[in-house]
Amino acid sequence: MAVADSPTVSADALLQRARELVPALKQRARACEDGGRIPDATVRDLKDAGLFQIATPARFGGNGHEIDLMFRVAMELGRGCGSSAWCYSVMSIHNWMAGHWPLAGQEDYFAGGPDTLSSSGFAPRGKLTPVDGGFRLSGHWDFSSGADAGTWALLGAMGPAGPSFVLVPRPDYKVLDDTWHVSGMRGTGSKDVVVEDAFVPAHRIVPIAGLGPSSGMAELHQRASYRVPAMGMLSYTLCSPLVGIAQGAVENYIERYSGSSGIGRTAESQAVQIRLAESSVEADTAKLIVEHDTRWIVERAAAGETLGDADALRFRRNVSYVSRLACSAVDRLFEASGARSLYESDAMQRFHRDVHAGAHQTALYWDIAAENYGRAVLGLPPLQPNLPGVNQVRQDETK
Numbered sequence: 183m184a185v186a187d188s189p190t191v192s193a194d195a196l197l198q199r200a201r202e203l204v205p206a207l208k209q210r211a212r213a214c215e216d217g218g219r220i221p222d223a224t225v226r227d228l229k230d231a232g233l234f235q236i237a238t239p240a241r242f243g244g245n246g247h248e249i250d251l252m253f254r255v256a257m258e259l260g261r262g263c264g265s266s267a268w269c270y271s272v273m274s275i276h277n278w279m280a281g282h283w284p285l286a287g288q289e290d291y292f293a294g295g296p297d298t299l300s301s302s303g304f305a306p307r308g309k310l311t312p313v314d315g316g317f318r319l320s321g322h323w324d325f326s327s328g329a330d331a332g333t334w335a336l337l338g339a340m341g342p343a344g345p346s347f348v349l350v351p352r353p354d355y356k357v358l359d360d361t362w363h364v365s366g367m368r369g370t371g372s373k374d375v376v377v378e379d380a381f382v383p384a385h386r387i388v389p390i391a392g393l394g395p396s397s398g399m400a401e402l403h404q405r406a407s408y409r410v411p412a413m414g415m416l417s418y419t420l421c422s423p424l425v426g427i428a429q430g431a432v433e434n435y436i437e438r439y440s441g442s443s444g445i446g447r448t449a450e451s452q453a454v455q456i457r458l459a460e461s462s463v464e465a466d467t468a469k470l471i472v473e474h475d476t477r478w479i480v481e482r483a484a485a486g487e488t489l490g491d492a493d494a495l496r497f498r499r500n501v502s503y504v505s506r507l508a509c510s511a512v513d514r515l516f517e518a519s520g521a522r523s524l525y526e527s528d529a530m531q532r533f534h535r536d537v538h539a540g541a542h543q544t545a546l547y548w549d550i551a552a553e554n555y556g557r558a559v560l561g562l563p564p565l566q567p568n569l570p571g572v573n574q575v576r577q578d579e580t581k
Contacts, residue, residue: 191245197255205262214266216368218371219328228270236252237278238278242288250477253271253472259423261427261429264366264424268327273300277292280298282412291386302336303321303324307322307338319377337375367539393413406480417502421505427540431530432511434529464511471500496555501545503551
């Protein structure tokens with residue numbers, strides 16, 4: 183496989199841009215939550231910083247980095263606003279996923295430029311009916327994060343090739359405004375989307391099993407990550423923002439008690455010190471796992487190695503454990519943050535609600551991942567085979 187051209191902007195520079203956005207994300211976090219969607223100003227900031235272009239193939243204006251950098255950026259953004267980091271992460275992975283489609287479909291999707299934004303509904307709740315030149319699509323999907331900002335939607339549907347993903351432009355679907363009333367991750371605006379008998383050309387449809395090495399796009403895009411089963415990467419999209427939330431909670435706790443003295447919860451309290459130490463090491467460990475795994479996956483793919491079922495089970499275990507670590511880190515600090523942390527104006531209660539809301543995503547369920555991994559290591563067949571794509575879609579149907 184040939185080596186891609188050098189990135190147009192260094193990874194360090196992009197990570198620094200993400201860090202510099204954190205104060206603004208903190209300021210907008212309440213408005214993001216109250217508005218039930220990622221703010222337009224945040225979308226502009228992310229575009230101006232070139233952060234969406236990390237996932238976009240270089241052929242369509244991407245800045246030449248591999249997908250693992252995107253997860254690192256999502257962790258940085260989560261320190262300021264969990265909802266904004268979640269939307270950034272899922273919208274970015276969609277731009278990477280779009281690179282698996284037939285070239286004509288990719289050209290449609292990126293016709294507006296490298297910063298194309300899309301929401302999604304992966305469960306195959308749509309129906310594809312063959313017609314001349316393509317298909318008619320109808321369906322109703324929920325949990326479509328970033329639906330207000332998106333100009334496309336990646337939607338799951340059943341068709342002649344089985345479970346498939348469909349690229350649908352904004353004029354062909356509706357966003358239902360009054361469907362996202364939740365306890366956490368309110369700012370993701372993960373609303374319902376509906377398609378009513380829309381025509382879809384064949385080049386905008388790809389079987390779920392075709393997302394990965396069989397797409398043949400690794401050579402076209404000069405990108406090792408297109409040698410990896412796509413669905414195996416998606417769960418890191420979900421846990422990365424949670425890591426950032428945990429880091430944000432640690433920073434909030436330090437700010438809350440630094441320099442305080444006296445009786446009770448103060449910097450001099452051993453309980454405050456111990457809780458801070460435990461939560462900070464959990465947040466740091468979660469970050470290290472994501473960084474290690476995503477870099478390892480890309481490096482193995484670049485070396486031409488094939489990732490097998492044992493790898494998929496291990497990564498699924500790790501992703502779920504990262505989510506578990508993030509929740510534990512935030513819980514411990516929220517418990518000891520005092521009564522003022524109950525106010526809606528306080529960031530700690532938002533971190534607490536958001537990390538648990540994100541962890542409720544089915545792909546992050548620890549019990550399922552742990553049992554499957556344990557069974558495999560002990561020589562037993564997994565209860566839920568980790569088939570790339572199919573297992574994920576089946577689980578999404580239970581949300």
